[in-house]
Amino acid sequence: MATKLNARDAKTMKRIGEMADGVVEAAGKKRDPFVDVPTRSLSNVKYNKARRFIEMGKATNRRHLFNLSQAKSYMQTMLVASGATQLIEQGKTTSIRGLFYLLKHTIEGTKEETFADQGECDPVIEDCEVLLNSLREELHLYAQKKGDMVGDIVLLDRGDEIDCSRMGSGGYGIPSIVEPEAIEFKRTSAQFILHVEKDTVWQRFNEDKFWRKHKCILTHGGGQPPRGVRRLLHRLHNELKLPIYCLLDNDPWGYYIYSVIKQGSINLAYESQRMAIPDAKFLGIRSKDFEECKLSDSVKISLNDTDRKRAKQIANYPWFAHKPLWQKEIKRLLDNGFKLEVEALISKDISYVTEHYTPQRLKSKEWLD
């Protein structure tokens, strides 16, 4: 049953094994077993100015088995670890949804489920990642895949050669695990990467063959990019030395997506060094564009209270706080009182965004950093 483990899997297995041994040891000494889970919250992340991304602090939460409020999550942590062991031993991977079904069962003698729903399982998986200092893929897990790529690049995906310039209208679906073992870059002639927020905008660029004309790699992450997309961008940027430009909506959500790509996310702060791209640039859409591009009033979407609150929050992020241009940008958004989606540019002309807006901005190097 157990296939030969590669070095990485062996390391992960060792870490899981150590945790399990800790339980046995504590029980042998009649002590209350516990695990120290690094805290995944804003309070425990730091912006590293030198490295220019978010890093995880040292705070941990101790999770006891014999504590009323922690007993269940302790049990769930052990379950996830055992599930990962099973996957690694059998050399298989599964989605987090799959793991949820693998581990979900009724606790003996009760009517209680080990996991009530996926939402209860996901944070425990993230806990396990930080606890075991192992990435999700090292636990043989992947998130639901979303995000596509086209462009002048040829890569090897688990042995299959993929030419991303010949992907038709659908593009290459970026898998969730894009580590070097899985994906290898063969060759590319691209000069930069253009990352757009979502599928519809990506389709426009792909249909207009923007990437061919401008020699670039075109990606989207379906809104907030999943780790696979972020990790791939990170690798492309660092290994192939390609600059990254982001074309996102002009709203707090768009700013946040940029922030995550550039600095890393709070929740996955422990993975920042493998994901954050401090050099990523914000190409648009800018809050000044309504006037600059002479858009019609009909494309405005009013800001609601949540938007305003979120915008102010983002303005206060340490990595934005000291950037006058960003402060101006966010202030202007608030002053405008409306937000703009990238699709708003279509109201000028269907291919305005691909033929005028983006090339102009790239040419004039007009972006936010």
Place this chain on the structure above:
Amino acid sequence: MATPNVESPAPVGSNGSSNGNGAVVARPRRRATAQSMAAGQRDISVSEFFAKNRHLLGFDNPRKALLTTVKEAVDNALDACEEAGILPEIWVHIQRVGQDRYKVGVQDNGPGILKKQIPLIFGKLLYGSKFHRMRMSRGQQGIGISAAGMHGLLTTGKPVKIMSKVSRRESAHYYEIQIDTKRNLPEILNGRGEGVEIPPNGLGEKLIEKHGIEWEETVEHGTRVTIELEARYQRGRGSVDEYLEETAIANPHVAIHYTDPDDDKRDYSRVTDQLPPEPKEIKPHPYGVELGRLVTMVHDTAAPTIAQFLIGSFSRVSAAIAKRLCDAAKISPRANPKKVGRQEADQLYQAIQKTKIPAPSTDCIVPIGEELILKGLRQVVPGEFYAAATRPPAVYRGNPFQIEVGLAYGGASPVARVSREGLAELLEESDARTLRQFLISSFQGLGADAADKILASANVGIRISPAKLKSADVDRLHQALQSVNISEGQSMNVLRYANRVPLQFQAGACAITQTVMGTNWRSYGLNQSRGSLPGGPVTVMVHMASVWVPFTNESKEAIASYPEIQKELRLALQSVGRKLGMYLRRRLHVRHEGQRRQIFLRYLGEVASAVSRINKTDRDKLYDQLLEVAKKSTAKADLELDDRGKPIEATEDFGDNVIIVEPPAAATQAAKP
């Protein structure tokens, strides 16, 4: 109506001389003259008065008449025994002699009554030893037993039968007495007005048989009174059974043998062989005397001077205080009381109110005592937690009094203890219109909510008449009584006592009930809505001991609300309440620990399996080890589980006079409801 003013127009509808039509009405004819009226004016004898106003004495209805009769006889018996220094043993026998007719026999092992006193005690209202003295006793006025006899006579025409024996060697006396209500004097019916003498030998036995006297042979001395009356016997709230049960709680030195109309015998044995110390008789305290009484006392005294009168007739009046009183009243201390008029008496009265006089001595009160309250409660009320508190004596209006409180918590409710046959019998006897009413009136501490819950569970209609219930319905009702958890819907059961006598009626008017409701029981872990009795399986007994218990009326069913009494009541209730609160909190804690253990146990198996899947450790061994840790970390729950039934080391936390018992142990002694 006010006298009409001459100058103002006559008010409409006043006692005017014109009707609506303005026609003049003829002057009313004089119906009677002063002379003719005088012919009808005469003395009203006390007996006549009470014969007409029997409800004042507790004979409002046949059911209560039976209770009052038993109660007066038992109270008198207990008083007599205690005064003589004899451990009381009481036999109560109720027989059904006809439709709505019962014969009540109460016998004691007291000192007996002298031949010449018997007719007066049982055949004359307001005759007794207790009224004129300031001493703690059950009876106060000397109305009770003779009124019971009078009631019997009026409803059945049968005389009161008394047999009394002073010692083993002397002859006993047997009397059949009826009361002459017009003259308030006894009439002896047997032995040509002389009664029958029963010698202590074989002849005596024959005579006893001949006259059909019931007599407990083993008793060397004592009194038996038998009254036949129209009555109704019904169990439940306000019944004879309840009275005797409650009496047993407050009188742990008394043994009661009770035979009910169904010939069921029940014994309440004594919990202690110690007689309560004899209460001292005290003189009245000046503060407790009203003007009228003062005038009478001054008039009746034999003391040569007013100062000596004050010193001699009142407690706590020293020569110095007497002088101060006289000075304040501007009367010479040497004045002759005979010459003190109403004016001076009034001045003296005012002076008493203004002068500071030490509080009366309180050694005249004999409380039951915390220890005996606990014992008494435990014998009769099943529970798991008992606490008692006796307050130091206090004074209201110059009368010393003392408050004691006992509390029992938990145990099966009377509802769950009733048997299937018992329930059927109760249903048959009940005169409640609906089942709901029946439940509420038959079981102590059962509220309307709980009754509804039981009926809903039994699936029988609320409005069905209890007597019409079918056998299958009774089965289901009985099932429901056993199974439905009514501890939430149950309200506190308050047992009230005055000088060891249970008070069974007019709870709402009584200072005790009012104070219990006014106490905040929520802070002691019970639930309680504002201004009502708290909920939960709690029984509280409250005893007021005093030389003069201030009843709200002559039927002696409720204590008047003097602020001093309420304050003492509140303090005593709070004292047991605090202990209950501690117990409940700890119990809650233990229960939480137990629940904690449950939660841990639930997950231990999962954890052990997961870990063994990871590192191939022995799952069962790990599980056992984790179980150990779980037990250790929830040790408190274990401690309680093991030690229940015994007093726990932590008893000192509660202070004195607390018992914690394992519930089933007490339940075995449970009496039928």
